[in-house]
Each structure stands twice: as C-alpha cells, then as structure tokens.
Amino acid sequence: MALLQISEPGQSPAPHQHKLAVGIDLGTTNSLVATVRSGMSTVLHDEHGHALLPSVVRYLQDAVIVGHEAQAAQSLDPVNTIVSVKRFMGRALHDITDRAHIPYHFVENESSQGILEIKTRAGLKSPVEISAEILKTLKTRAEKALGGELTGAVITVPAYFDDAQRQATKDAARLAGLHVLRLLNEPTAAAVAYGLDNAAEGVYVIYDLGGGTFDISILRLSKGVFEVLATNGDSALGGDDFDHRIFCWVLDQVRSKTTEFKPLSEEDTRLLLTKARQAKEWLTDNHEANIVCKLSNGALVDETLSVAQFVSLTEHLVIKTLSPTRKAMRDAGLSIDEIKGVVLVGGATRMPHIRHAVQAFFEQEPLTNLDPDKVVALGAAIQANVLAGNRSDDELLLLDITPLSLGLETMGGLVEKVIPRNSTLPIARAQDFTTYKDGQTAMAIHVVQGERELVSDCRSLARFELRGIPPMAAGAARIRVTFQVDADGLLSVSAREQTNGVEANITVKPSYGLNEDQITNMLKDSFGAAESDKAARMLREAVVDAQRLMEAIQAALAEDGDTLLNADERQQIESHIDALLALCQGTDSHAVKQASDALNHATEDFAAKRMDASVQKALAGKNLDSLEL
Amino acid sequence: MQNYFALFQLPQQFALDMTLLDTQYRKLQAEVHPDKFVNASPAERLQSMQMATQVNEAYQVLKQPTSRARYLLQLQGIHTDEENNTAMPGDFLMAQMEWREAMDDARVTKDIPALDALLTEMRAQAKVLQQQVANEIVAAPTQAALTVRKLRFIDKVSEDVNQLIAQLEE
Structure with missing residues (x-):
C-alpha cells in the first residue's frame, strides 16, 4: 500500500490540486460519463470512440459484458442479457405489470420485501447489482481517460424517482466503488448544462422523456442559482413504451395473416423489440419504416409502418406526458406566457410528434441546441466539478425539491401528509403521536410516499416499530417522529418519546431489498475470494475515509482554528488526529473506524461554531437601518 | 431555535420586502447548503443539513402571508389554535x-x-x-x-x- 501523504497539522493540504470528479447519467437505454476538463464539460468516450454506453449487461458463466457487445447479443441470449434495468430499480415484482412481455426469469426475493431479482446463468442478480456493472464500466472508462482514481461522482436520477429508486441507485454506486458526491435530478442537471451554456435567466421548463422515465421540471434561473419550482412526471413512461406499441402492432399484423400463430420465444420477443426500436428511430427522419425479420419458427415478418400509423399508435403516450406537465405548471403557479424557454432532454424527444405536442402546449418552439442524449451527463459533470472543490469562485447553487409527498398511515388506512411535494430540500418535519390504549408500550409507524389519500394507493417506504414507550394512560405519551429528507432526496426517520424524559432515539433509513449487511457482503465478495485480500480492502477503505476526514478537518482548522478555538480545544482535536494518523499506519481497520468516529465527535462544537460564522458571513455588511421597507 | 426574522436580518413585521427576502434566502443558502459541505467532516455535514433545513423552513414561513401572520402572533405568545377553534362569524x-x-x-x-x-x-x-x-x-x-x-x-x-x-x- 502506498504511504499516505498528510500535511503537518495546521497547514492546509496540497492546494489547488485538481480532483478527478465525474458526472454519470445512468440511463434506461444508454449511460454516459462526463467530466470538466480545462473549464469545459466533456463526455468521455470509450476506446472505440463511443460516447453512449448501452445500458445492457450480459452475464456469461464467469464473466460480465456491458455495452455494445452485450446489446448485440440480446436477441441470441435474451434471458441472460438485461436491458432497461433502470425500470426495475427499487421495485417489487408486482410493480412490473408488463412482465409477460419481458423475456427475463423474474424471482421474488422472499427475505426482502418482495424485491425482484433476475435469474441468470451467473446466478440471481438484483437490479442494484446489474446497475453496478454499468457504473463500474463507466468508472473504468473515466479512470483510463483521466489517468487516475476518481475522487467522486454525481449520479443523475429521474426527478420523479421515489425514495426506493433513489436509494437503490445510491446502493449501486457504492457497490461499483464510487464515492457519490450527490444524486442529482436529471432535469436539474440538464438545466445546469443549458443555463450555464446560454447564460439563461428566467423561468425554464425541462421536458425530459428518456428510455423509461418522464420528468417535467420548472426552474427559475437567476445569477447561478437554479431553483426548482415544481416537478412532476411518470417513472414508468418512456421511449421503451413507444417501441412496445410498435411491437404489439407488428404482432397484430402477423397474427391477422396466419391462422396458426405460436407464442413468441424469448429470442423472438427481443428481436422484435429491437426491430421496433429501430423502426421508431428511422421514422424520425423518414415517412415509413420496414420491419423485416425471420422468427425462430421460420415465419417471416415483413411489415411497413407509416409515420401516420406510428403517430396514431402512440398518440395516447404523448398525451400522457401532458397531464404531469399541466400539474407542474399549476403547482408552480405559472401561466404559459411566463415561460422563457422549453428545453428538450432525452433521446425520445427526437420524435417529431413529441416536439409538435410540446410546441403546441407551450406555444413556443422548444430549444434543441444541446444534444438531448448528452445534456444530463454534461450538467452532472459541472456539478461534480463544483462539489469536488475544483472551482473556488463558484456561484452555482442548486435548490431542488422533493417530487412526491411523504406521509404516515393513520386510522382507517388514510394518509396523513407530513412533507408536501415540491418542498425545497433539505427539509424536516415533525409529527407528534400518542398511544391509543392504556399501558401501550409499542407503536407501529408506516411511512408512505405519494399524492393519493389511501395508503393502498401510495408507495410503502418503511414500516418500523417504536418500542420501549413507558406504560401510561392512553393519550398521555408524546412521541415525536421527525422526517428528514436530505439534499439527495433521501429520507430518514427518527422518533423519540418525550414524556418522562425517556429518549428512545432511533433512525430508520428505509432500504429496499438490500440492507447494510447485504451491501457489505456484496462489497466483500467483489473484493475477491481470499480472506486476506478482503481484509486488505476493508483496511484500505477505512484509511481512505479517515484520510478524507483528516483533510476536511485540517482544512477547517487552517481556516478558522485560530479565530474560533482556544489552545486547549485545538490541542484536543489535534491529539485525535495524531492518534488516527498512527492507526492508519497499522492494520486494524476496526480501530481506524473507531478513531475516525472519535475525531469527528471531537469536532462537533467546532463545526457548530463554523456554521454560525458562515451564517453571519452570509449577511455581513447588511445594516438593518439601510433596509428598504 | 433562532427567530426567523433575525435569521434573515429582516424587521419583525407583517409587511415584508419580498425581493429582499428572496435575496437574503439565497445568500444564506449559498453559505450553508449541503452542496458546500460535500468534502467536510460528518459533523459539519450534519450542521449544514440542519442549518439549510432551518433556512428553508424559515423562508417558507415568512414567504406565505398566513404562516407569516401566524408566526408573528406566536412570537407574541398568541396561538392561533386553528385545529381546535373553528368558531367563525x-x-x-x-x-x-x-x-x-x-x-x-x-x-x-x-x-x-x-x-x-x-x-x-x-x-x-x-x-x-x-x-x-x-x-x-x-x-x-x-x-x-x-x-x-x-x-x-x-x-x-x-x-x-x-x-x-x-x-x-x-
């Protein structure tokens, strides 16, 4: 292991070192990685010059293939070649309503809330693991192109992704060995790329129709501040659905011509879906598309689809995007004439009838001067660059919101909303509860996400039990449950009993399908088979984390140590750093983690003082007398 | 919990300069938002999340007229008691x-x-x-x-x- 370089306490670490940070667009159909080089956001290519990595993963007996090669094999090996895995992230088996048309062997994982897995020749694979393979490929690509290890990544998610889908994405990144700087909403990323590129000011709409998801976001852009006003969408609507309509149409045509039509094999299903996608893309610039192929039973498919037919087949899908659009406009309290521009994002927005519908709705021609496939990754790279600390003079501030309301189940299966949708992040809300019966010592809490009134119509996020409430008369206990949604849009719930001074403090991070132990085990497995190898990796991870922590604290000490701490307080912190430094030279990963926690704990007061100083600094120079009233 | 008007350095009264409220809000978030603390210690990241949360809450309360009025009364020790008191002329x-x-x-x-x-x-x-x-x-x-x-x-x-x-x- 290379020796760690750590500067003398009190001195700042190597200044102006460019950190390697990337933005990753983990898409349904294609994925991309981008970075900021010499001030320009650029998409990174693979060795063949491809920018887009097809989000396709093929499992062989003892190898995994990702991208173009896997895509080429999808009709030959449909069961082991997973496409559009994003649609399954954070989802249970019963959520996938069209699984009859998908050629995978889905399995319900009994141990974890019915989360789905796919049976491949390499064993059962969860969507998180499959996505991690795509992320690993992009990580390798980036490290090769940039010539070093990545400091961190910003990963984009559809704005309308719920907590389960976000958590699954973060788990996948962790499994791929990526340090996640932030989960960023795709439309917000697009707005950053577009806004900075065009020095845009005012209210903009981002209409983002990807392979499997639809988002609409309305943002106010002002002097580097990107404030999301409202967002809406459909996390199960995208270009794939247009392919599927063509697929069904072809089947109908074939069926109407033959008396005996056998059910399609998995290979044929995949082949026809691929042909359908090609026809859709062809129709963007042509009047008609020929769909010709030979099925495995020898039957020949030869159909011609006209633009007019395609439009009528998919008109309802286009209309389906306008309902969330209207809702978002209403939530933002805006009328059409207040919209400065409409930016189209996502490959599916290349379809002319989508463009026409958007133009008709907003009464203006949509902006298409950025590549709809790349704009999200480019925006994510810009934020990654800022978050990694490469831009000191940054004026970029993203104020994003929660797309869906969060609530609790109350009597009769009704939802009590705690955090309304479109609340600016981070946000916290507390709700007080009491007991229903005398002597009741436990309470079940069910957290749901969605806009509907009935629990059964919303998505269940977490169920947990609060135990150890001191027995007392019904209605006497006071339990405060606090919801916190962080800047990644991820929820944590804590609860405490307030009477009798008993603090039953718990924190629940809803985790879908994968709990902390499972992720740790997967990570360990991926480190290699040998026990010694695993231990070495665990140690390395712990030391990297410790190093990150010490760097952060030393930077803080260099900045404010003299003004905010007395000699004793400073000595305290520095002795913790010394202890951790010594342990980092050793081999005990557990001790390194413990000492890191101790160091962090020792800096809590200092952190609070620094935050106060930041607040003062923010409004410094403002004199109350000079305020205009 | 800090007084929301003091947090934004605004006069404690119902009539507010909304443009100034927006400016102050953005200035505060530009300093305390979690995006500014991605590389900081967990202790500082927690501080940042709590402070940014409080700034968001304060901004919402001051921005909406009903909640602003309710908050001003609350500061005077008067509770509007909307849940229970539904008597109306x-x-x-x-x-x-x-x-x-x-x-x-x-x-x-x-x-x-x-x-x-x-x-x-x-x-x-x-x-x-x-x-x-x-x-x-x-x-x-x-x-x-x-x-x-x-x-x-x-x-x-x-x-x-x-x-x-x-x-x-x-």
Missing part, C-alpha cells in the same frame, strides 16, 4: 358555503374556468384579510388570531379547488 361561514357550493357545481359540470374564477375571488378576499391582519397584529393581536384562522380557511378551500382542477384535467 356567520357572514364568513355563509361565504364559505357559497364557495363550497360553487365548487360542487363545477365538479358536476367539469367547469374548470369557473373554478379558476373562484380561485381569483378567494385570492381577492384573502388580500383584504391580509391587509387587515397586518394592522391587527400590532393593534389587536387577539383579533388577529381570528383573521389568521379565516385565512387558513381560505387557503384550505383554495387547496381543495386546486386539487379538484387537477382531477378534472386528468
């Missing part, structure tokens, strides 16, 4: 009933323009009450509590109308 209740009826009619006839007109009417009514509450907070705080309850009533009907419009549009 007769004429106000009459107006409520008329709005609810108009809403039901529009639901049947699916008349979205009528609902939009209803929203405009309620906004005008709310405006009058807001002007009234600005004076009452200083001169007659107990009276102000009733006005806040009225405003909350109107907000609630407006929310319902908005929800109905969303339903009808689907």
Whole structure:
C-alpha cells in the first residue's frame, strides 16, 4: 500500500490540486460519463470512440459484458442479457405489470420485501447489482481517460424517482466503488448544462422523456442559482413504451395473416423489440419504416409502418406526458406566457410528434441546441466539478425539491401528509403521536410516499416499530417522529418519546431489498475470494475515509482554528488526529473506524461554531437601518 | 431555535420586502447548503443539513402571508389554535358555503374556468384579510388570531379547488 501523504497539522493540504470528479447519467437505454476538463464539460468516450454506453449487461458463466457487445447479443441470449434495468430499480415484482412481455426469469426475493431479482446463468442478480456493472464500466472508462482514481461522482436520477429508486441507485454506486458526491435530478442537471451554456435567466421548463422515465421540471434561473419550482412526471413512461406499441402492432399484423400463430420465444420477443426500436428511430427522419425479420419458427415478418400509423399508435403516450406537465405548471403557479424557454432532454424527444405536442402546449418552439442524449451527463459533470472543490469562485447553487409527498398511515388506512411535494430540500418535519390504549408500550409507524389519500394507493417506504414507550394512560405519551429528507432526496426517520424524559432515539433509513449487511457482503465478495485480500480492502477503505476526514478537518482548522478555538480545544482535536494518523499506519481497520468516529465527535462544537460564522458571513455588511421597507 | 426574522436580518413585521427576502434566502443558502459541505467532516455535514433545513423552513414561513401572520402572533405568545377553534362569524361561514357550493357545481359540470374564477375571488378576499391582519397584529393581536384562522380557511378551500382542477384535467 502506498504511504499516505498528510500535511503537518495546521497547514492546509496540497492546494489547488485538481480532483478527478465525474458526472454519470445512468440511463434506461444508454449511460454516459462526463467530466470538466480545462473549464469545459466533456463526455468521455470509450476506446472505440463511443460516447453512449448501452445500458445492457450480459452475464456469461464467469464473466460480465456491458455495452455494445452485450446489446448485440440480446436477441441470441435474451434471458441472460438485461436491458432497461433502470425500470426495475427499487421495485417489487408486482410493480412490473408488463412482465409477460419481458423475456427475463423474474424471482421474488422472499427475505426482502418482495424485491425482484433476475435469474441468470451467473446466478440471481438484483437490479442494484446489474446497475453496478454499468457504473463500474463507466468508472473504468473515466479512470483510463483521466489517468487516475476518481475522487467522486454525481449520479443523475429521474426527478420523479421515489425514495426506493433513489436509494437503490445510491446502493449501486457504492457497490461499483464510487464515492457519490450527490444524486442529482436529471432535469436539474440538464438545466445546469443549458443555463450555464446560454447564460439563461428566467423561468425554464425541462421536458425530459428518456428510455423509461418522464420528468417535467420548472426552474427559475437567476445569477447561478437554479431553483426548482415544481416537478412532476411518470417513472414508468418512456421511449421503451413507444417501441412496445410498435411491437404489439407488428404482432397484430402477423397474427391477422396466419391462422396458426405460436407464442413468441424469448429470442423472438427481443428481436422484435429491437426491430421496433429501430423502426421508431428511422421514422424520425423518414415517412415509413420496414420491419423485416425471420422468427425462430421460420415465419417471416415483413411489415411497413407509416409515420401516420406510428403517430396514431402512440398518440395516447404523448398525451400522457401532458397531464404531469399541466400539474407542474399549476403547482408552480405559472401561466404559459411566463415561460422563457422549453428545453428538450432525452433521446425520445427526437420524435417529431413529441416536439409538435410540446410546441403546441407551450406555444413556443422548444430549444434543441444541446444534444438531448448528452445534456444530463454534461450538467452532472459541472456539478461534480463544483462539489469536488475544483472551482473556488463558484456561484452555482442548486435548490431542488422533493417530487412526491411523504406521509404516515393513520386510522382507517388514510394518509396523513407530513412533507408536501415540491418542498425545497433539505427539509424536516415533525409529527407528534400518542398511544391509543392504556399501558401501550409499542407503536407501529408506516411511512408512505405519494399524492393519493389511501395508503393502498401510495408507495410503502418503511414500516418500523417504536418500542420501549413507558406504560401510561392512553393519550398521555408524546412521541415525536421527525422526517428528514436530505439534499439527495433521501429520507430518514427518527422518533423519540418525550414524556418522562425517556429518549428512545432511533433512525430508520428505509432500504429496499438490500440492507447494510447485504451491501457489505456484496462489497466483500467483489473484493475477491481470499480472506486476506478482503481484509486488505476493508483496511484500505477505512484509511481512505479517515484520510478524507483528516483533510476536511485540517482544512477547517487552517481556516478558522485560530479565530474560533482556544489552545486547549485545538490541542484536543489535534491529539485525535495524531492518534488516527498512527492507526492508519497499522492494520486494524476496526480501530481506524473507531478513531475516525472519535475525531469527528471531537469536532462537533467546532463545526457548530463554523456554521454560525458562515451564517453571519452570509449577511455581513447588511445594516438593518439601510433596509428598504 | 433562532427567530426567523433575525435569521434573515429582516424587521419583525407583517409587511415584508419580498425581493429582499428572496435575496437574503439565497445568500444564506449559498453559505450553508449541503452542496458546500460535500468534502467536510460528518459533523459539519450534519450542521449544514440542519442549518439549510432551518433556512428553508424559515423562508417558507415568512414567504406565505398566513404562516407569516401566524408566526408573528406566536412570537407574541398568541396561538392561533386553528385545529381546535373553528368558531367563525356567520357572514364568513355563509361565504364559505357559497364557495363550497360553487365548487360542487363545477365538479358536476367539469367547469374548470369557473373554478379558476373562484380561485381569483378567494385570492381577492384573502388580500383584504391580509391587509387587515397586518394592522391587527400590532393593534389587536387577539383579533388577529381570528383573521389568521379565516385565512387558513381560505387557503384550505383554495387547496381543495386546486386539487379538484387537477382531477378534472386528468
């Protein structure tokens, strides 16, 4: 292991070192990685010059293939070649309503809330693991192109992704060995790329129709501040659905011509879906598309689809995007004439009838001067660059919101909303509860996400039990449950009993399908088979984390140590750093983690003082007398 | 918990310079937002999340007239008690009933323009009450509590109308 370089306490670490940070667009159909080089956001290519990595993963007996090669094999090996895995992230088996048309062997994982897995020749694979393979490929690509290890990544998610889908994405990144700087909403990323590129000011709409998801976001852009006003969408609507309509149409045509039509094999299903996608893309610039192929039973498919037919087949899908659009406009309290521009994002927005519908709705021609496939990754790279600390003079501030309301189940299966949708992040809300019966010592809490009134119509996020409430008369206990949604849009719930001074403090991070132990085990497995190898990796991870922590604290000490701490307080912190430094030279990963926690704990007061100083600094120079009233 | 007006360095009163509120909000978030603390220690990241959360909460409370009025009364130790105290003067209740009826009619006839007109009417009514509450907070705080309850009533009907419009549009 290379020796760690750590500067003398009190001195700042190597200044102006460019950190390697990337933005990753983990898409349904294609994925991309981008970075900021010499001030320009650029998409990174693979060795063949491809920018887009097809989000396709093929499992062989003892190898995994990702991208173009896997895509080429999808009709030959449909069961082991997973496409559009994003649609399954954070989802249970019963959520996938069209699984009859998908050629995978889905399995319900009994141990974890019915989360789905796919049976491949390499064993059962969860969507998180499959996505991690795509992320690993992009990580390798980036490290090769940039010539070093990545400091961190910003990963984009559809704005309308719920907590389960976000958590699954973060788990996948962790499994791929990526340090996640932030989960960023795709439309917000697009707005950053577009806004900075065009020095845009005012209210903009981002209409983002990807392979499997639809988002609409309305943002106010002002002097580097990107404030999301409202967002809406459909996390199960995208270009794939247009392919599927063509697929069904072809089947109908074939069926109407033959008396005996056998059910399609998995290979044929995949082949026809691929042909359908090609026809859709062809129709963007042509009047008609020929769909010709030979099925495995020898039957020949030869159909011609006209633009007019395609439009009528998919008109309802286009209309389906306008309902969330209207809702978002209403939530933002805006009328059409207040919209400065409409930016189209996502490959599916290349379809002319989508463009026409958007133009008709907003009464203006949509902006298409950025590549709809790349704009999200480019925006994510810009934020990654800022978050990694490469831009000191940054004026970029993203104020994003929660797309869906969060609530609790109350009597009769009704939802009590705690955090309304479109609340600016981070946000916290507390709700007080009491007991229903005398002597009741436990309470079940069910957290749901969605806009509907009935629990059964919303998505269940977490169920947990609060135990150890001191027995007392019904209605006497006071339990405060606090919801916190962080800047990644991820929820944590804590609860405490307030009477009798008993603090039953718990924190629940809803985790879908994968709990902390499972992720740790997967990570360990991926480190290699040998026990010694695993231990070495665990140690390395712990030391990297410790190093990150010490760097952060030393930077803080260099900045404010003299003004905010007395000699004793400073000595305290520095002795913790010394202890951790010594342990980092050793081999005990557990001790390194413990000492890191101790160091962090020792800096809590200092952190609070620094935050106060930041607040003062923010409004410094403002004199109350000079305020205009 | 810091006084929200003090946090934004704004005078503690109902009439607010909204542009200044926006500016102060953005200045604060530019310093305390979690994006500025991605590489900081966990202790600082936690501080940042809590502070940014508080700034968001304060901004929301000050931005909306009803919550701003409620907060000003709360600072004076007066609780508006909207959950329990639903006693309203007769004429106000009459107006409520008329709005609810108009809403039901529009639901049947699916008349979205009528609902939009209803929203405009309620906004005008709310405006009058807001002007009234600005004076009452200083001169007659107990009276102000009733006005806040009225405003909350109107907000609630407006929310319902908005929800109905969303339903009808689907």
